[in-house]
Amino acid sequence: MTDLTLWLAIAAIIVLLFLSGFFSGSETALTAASRARMHQMEKSGDKRAGLVARLIAARERLIGALLLGNNLVNILASALATTVFLNLFGEAGVALATLVMTALVLVFSEVMPKTWAISNPERFALAVAPIVRVVVAIFGPIVAGVEVIVRLMLRLVGVDVHDETWVLSAHEELRGAVDLQHKEGGLVKAERDRIGGLLDLAELEVSDVMVHRTNMVALNADDDLPKLVDAALASPYTRLPLWRGETDNFVGVLHAKDLLRALHAAGGDSEKLDIEQIITPTWFVPDTTSLQDQLNAFLRHKSHFALVVDEYGEVMGLVTLEDILEEIVGEIADEHDVELEGVRPQADGSVVVDGSVPIRDLNRATDWSLPDEEATTIAGLVIHEARMIPDERQIFTFHGFRFTVLRRERNRVTRLRIMPLGQQARQVPPLSVVPPQTPTVAGS
Structure with a gap:
């Protein structure tokens, strides 16, 4: 191999590593980009956002094209590197080429471009979308054939892949986004509760x-x-x-x-x-x-x-x-409402609750997650879990809380003390208005 050929091979390896980084970063950015944000930008007249949205809509085809391009350039770069190192170091060049290419691909073609892409996926996706569209158009027929082969092979082992498999429920996607934003500090508890309450309307009766x-x-x-x-x-x-x-x-x-x-x-x-x-x-x-x-x-x-x-x-x-x-x-009160206090936080971290307080209201006020599928009120939850109408001073432990029956009137549990167990036993934050299920005949 002449010196000119050697330098051309090295230049080709550098270009191929750059292309590999492009494919890796594009895949990360386009899969992480927010479809909702792209849709909003498209409505505002951004044509590249519309292009990104169309690419994301055919996600399986997009990922297949990018992976195909990435594998092609990586294999070609490795082959050229092996040739260069064999000419320079003889038989030891194979091992050296493997080590050097692994390090270069890992740093410059995988970690660095993906880190860059994930730091601002929407901006990165908008920048690479025009080029990726051409790549998908070129590799599309090959990827389509690969998809057919993959689906047939998966079907042989009992895995049936449909287009709907990759589509999340809109409600579940929104819930996940809201919870994540709240966890990261982007939404305060009251905002999270309002959005969650809106999503719950279809599930509640x-x-x-x-x-x-x-x-x-x-x-x-x-x-x-x-x-x-x-x-x-x-x-x-x-x-x-x-x-x-x-x-x-x-x-x-x-x-x-x-x-x-x-x-x-x-x-x-x-x-x-x-x-x-x-x-x-x-x-x-x-x-x-x-x-x-x-x-x-x-x-x-x-x-x-x-x-x-x-x-x-x-x-x-x-x-x-x-x-x-x-x-x-949340609770709406006006100057004519009769407020009945139903939740009283205690100094030891427990909460004294009227039995008629709805579980959802208590969860909102304390940021707990007591289940409300089988019962509407706190008293109903205790009766459901205990499988009996408990007596006063009886204690039950379930769902990570200790429930003590403080008062019972005939067959009704009217007051309880609830104590979070373990790490949850802490001072309950000041509560907003959490009345029991009071008559709300009044209109707005």
């Missing part, structure tokens, strides 16, 4: 957030009109269900504004009112309706209030638009 019928404030439509008016005006709620004859025979909903208009028209004389002309029909919804569907129904019907019934048509409670919005933004 109205029975999970409704006001139970034992806590409902309802009026007897057969009462004297002055008494009915006084009770309605004294109530802190805007919308009040009316029953007649039996407490589960609901005949309508009385809105405070409608009552005030009627009173004004009657000159303030409640005896002149006709309650049947004031109330609006009752809207009944199944307890299995998802919160997302119920929210859409509220918006569609321009209504804020519905009674929840079970499969037998029995009234279980009521749900309002405010109840659903509180799953997103």
